[in-house]
Amino acid sequence: MISVEQTVSWLGLRVTDGSGDPIGKLEGVYVDRADGKPRWLSVATGRFGSRSVLVPVSGAASGNGIVMVDTSREAVLTAPRANLAHSPLAAADDRALARHYRHFGRLRELSAIHDHITSASPVTNPKAIARDERYSHAA
Numbered sequence: 001m002i003s004v005e006q007t008v009s010w011l012g013l014r015v016t017d018g019s020g021d022p023i024g025k026l027e028g029v030y031v032d033r034a035d036g037k038p039r040w041l042s043v044a045t046g047r048f049g050s051r052s053v054l055v056p057v058s059g060a061a062s063g064n065g066i067v068m069v070d071t072s073r074e075a076v077l078t079a080p081r082a083n084l085a086h087s088p089l090a091a092a093d094d095r096a097l098a099r100h101y102r103h104f105g106r107l108r109e110l111s112a113i114h115d116h117i118t119s120a121s122p123v124t125n126p127k128a129i130a131r132d133e134r135y136s137h138a139a
Contacts, residue, residue, distance in 0.1 A: 021073040030120040088118040
């Protein structure tokens with residue numbers, strides 16, 4: 001499993017799909033509130049980075065200054081839009097994203113959480129790792 005520290009070190013990198021098609025720029029990481037593991041990457045898309053989408057962390061890898069995700073560009077661009085603005089992610093939005101990406105393991109994790117409960121919190125600043133011991137352990 002990829003650690004929070006590793007994903008946060010990717011902030012600002014270009015994001016592509018497995019074929020190398022550009023998706024956007026990594027602007028944040030959403031961390032599970034229950035276990036502190038990174039679950040979603042927040043990617044600024046569009047001509048001026050005006051739209052943010054969440055992409056699963058699972059299967060992501062970094063190299064040569066880019067982050068490659070394990071999903072197609074089309075799937076990312078058609079993903080449900082959560083009310084982001086770097087705010088916590090509601091379980092209902094988390095489930096909708098997991099269904100869209102066919103991320104069935106995440107759906108199982110969220111099965112007992114009520115829709116209005118926050119399931120993941122954003123980390124957009126590497127200094128947040130040092131300030132919050134929840135994020136300082138390795139996955």
